[in-house]
Amino acid sequence: MSTIKENLLNIKQSLPEEVTLVAVSKTKPIADLQEAYNAGQRIFGENKIQEMVEKYEALPKDIKWHMIGHLQSNKVKYMAHFVDLIHGVDKFSTLKEINKQAKKHNRIINCLLQAKIAKEETKFGLSFKDIETILSSEEIKELENIKIVGFMGMATFTDNQKQLAEEFLSLKTFFDNQQQTTNSFNTLSMGMSGDYLLAVKNGSTMVRVGSSIFGNRNYNQ
Numbered sequence: 001m002s003t004i005k006e007n008l009l010n011i012k013q014s015l016p017e018e019v020t021l022v023a024v025s026k027t028k029p030i031a032d033l034q035e036a037y038n039a040g041q042r043i044f045g046e047n048k049i050q051e052m053v054e055k056y057e058a059l060p061k062d063i064k065w066h067m068i069g070h071l072q073s074n075k076v077k078y079m080a081h082f083v084d085l086i087h088g089v090d091k092f093s094t095l096k097e098i099n100k101q102a103k104k105h106n107r108i109i110n111c112l113l114q115a116k117i118a119k120e121e122t123k124f125g126l127s128f129k130d131i132e133t134i135l136s137s138e139e140i141k142e143l144e145n146i147k148i149v150g151f152m153g154m155a156t157f158t159d160n161q162k163q164l165a166e167e168f169l170s171l172k173t174f175f176d177n178q179q180q181t182t183n184s185f186n187t188l189s190m191g192m193s194g195d196y197l198l199a200v201k202n203g204s205t206m207v208r209v210g211s212s213i214f215g216n217r218n219y220n221q
């Protein structure tokens, strides 16, 4: 079995320089994150706020923490003082809560709106139309402690490369269109262990890779 360090280096080598790698460390022990840190990784993604807070407290402070999971508004306050980027915002009310908590810490928190690109029913996310409504609303201008820097998308859980490519490309096209009017946009978060190369080919600027770095997750531990 290859080590975390080897996996990281291999993945880094396969990515264009301008693509950011988020190491998705959910469910993994501190020692694994430390190993990735020692190999030079500084951006980690978690999907549970409580778990991210515990890891933040235990690990070096130059790590950038990304929240990639679905958000519960009442827990935003626990990460507002340190979170670097929130990927999965799919409600206006959540943006309001992030803004409120960011303000308490005199910070501006970067957020991505989660777009629904998968054909599956179970995935969270906003339609392109909902996103346009949010971005063009008057209320959004009042949220001075958040900055929407782009979108996040999760493709359908399938091996069908053509379908995956189409889903990624649909979000890339929408992103490019929005970027023309919103110049704070610089991040398109798409791609996981199984599909990150395809996502990058179709315009991703940030990939979220977990099991290909840390090995399979065991949720029963």
Ligand SMILES: *Cc1c(COP(=O)(O)O)cnc(C)c1O
Pocket: 024, 026, 047, 068, 069, 154, 191, 192, 193, 194, 208, 209, 210, 211, 212
């Ligand atoms: C778990 C997770 C990932 C990483 O998945 P892998 O297949 O292990 O790379 C990426 N994005 C989100 C939103 C996740 O929840």
